Amino acid sequence: MLTFPNAKINIGLRITDKRPDGFHNLQSCFYPVGWTDVLEIIPADQFGFASSGITIPGDEPGRVDANLCVRAYKLLRADYPGLPPVQMHLHKIIPIGAGLGGGSADAAFALKSLSERFGLNLTADQLENYARQLGSDCAFFIRNQPVYCTEKGDVFSEIGVDLTGYYILLVYPNLAISTAEAYAGVRPRLPDVPLRDQLLEPVSIWHKTVHNDFEDSLFPKYPVLPAIKQQLYEAGAVYASMSGSGSTLYGIFDAPIVIPNQFRAYRVWEGKPGAGK
Template sequence: MLEFANAKINIGLHIVGKRADGYHDLESIFYPVKVYDAIEIFPSEEYSMQVYNFDFPVGEDNLCSKAYHLLAHDFDLPLVKINLLKGIPVGAGLGGGSSDASHVLLMLNKQFNLHLNTQQLETYAAQLGADCPFFIRNKPVYATGIGTTFSDLDLDLSDKRLLIVKPPIHISTAEAYKSVAIRTGQVDLRQAIQLPIQEWKFHVRNDFEEGLFRAYPEIERLKAAFYDSGAVYAAMSGSGSAVFGIFDELPDLKELQKLGHVFSA
């Protein structure tokens, strides 16, 4: 079985509290985007996994392996070979690894007739990472809690052009959370996105930007370059380092291309 695992962007991200377990409560809008990894799973004589197009360990730490072993613990799964072709940049705030994990759960459920429903799959996904459950639903949602409680959202950007630029900076999510400031009393994102998109820049913010822009001024310059290129809204996604921009029309890519790898999403 071959499937494509898509990325996500966060449209607004408010960090509203810190919990006793060290995780943070947040408020965000998760939006699926058309940047993909490819995952192939097939029965094999031994379990193995191979990653193409990216250089990181493929051992038990890979989220695809973790997803397989999580289900293999509870179900009588055959041994499989997993091939992963990375297209989603890593350390970008685009949730690539999380999407891979959840797509492995979805694929194993389908391929081996496990009959798990969405709720059950989301519960398994939550054991693999805070971003994982979103990719089970994989449609625009308003997320709260640690990013795993969802309500559906009517947001459709399909008549816009969406560009994402990944600068040559890798940001660890855990590190980003260590220095993020908690802010309460912020605008409700569900209301903010009802405004015309041109006004989002005054109301829809990502709380990771302040600290990370200080540490990496290149990311702030990248966001400014999106506005210079005509974006109606631009922001860093998640804990960075990728920045996305929403355009009415496809802009001249020259300046953006100087600052990182450009993805049309």
């Protein structure tokens, strides 16, 4: 079974407070985009996992149990002992440490694929509950639709954000930023206006109101990030931002994009918003 786990972007990200369990509460909008990995899962005589493409930290021989796809399989097999062995092959394309949720998408698509391929008939709610055990934003990729996120980023509600008719340009500046590094610099605070209210305003004014709190500490540390954001606006973006806690910058455009030459040294993706196929 072949699937294409897709990335997401954060439209706004406010860190509101630190939780007793050490995590942070946040407000954000997750929106799917079509930059994808490739995941193949087929029945096998014994379980196996292999990867190609971008090197995945922790996937060295003998350490594949760290991979979220492997953990997804073992999580299901603990509850469904009859789940047969499989061979997994992940071709990694979505950059790592980029704020795009690629690893979380891989895990969620593994759960969905295993349920469908082997007739587990798990509901979306059941799959989300499994996904939450693997990572805070894994559950988003089960339904893979735009949502407003609160708490750890794993509590979802509907929001009327629709980027149909727009175009997205993602720019990954060959710089991985770990979640731990990103959160080390944040100062939680409640925004004066809830992010949900700002997102319901026209996209054309988001540049004045919708903010990613990680930019406050990471932009001074990595000057390439604000430089790319400014270049996106100069290229015609109606809104530009960092995505999540990673290093990818994205621009939302109201017309097809001509990729600026200064981005050719980076990894880029451009297309219409929405989930991969």
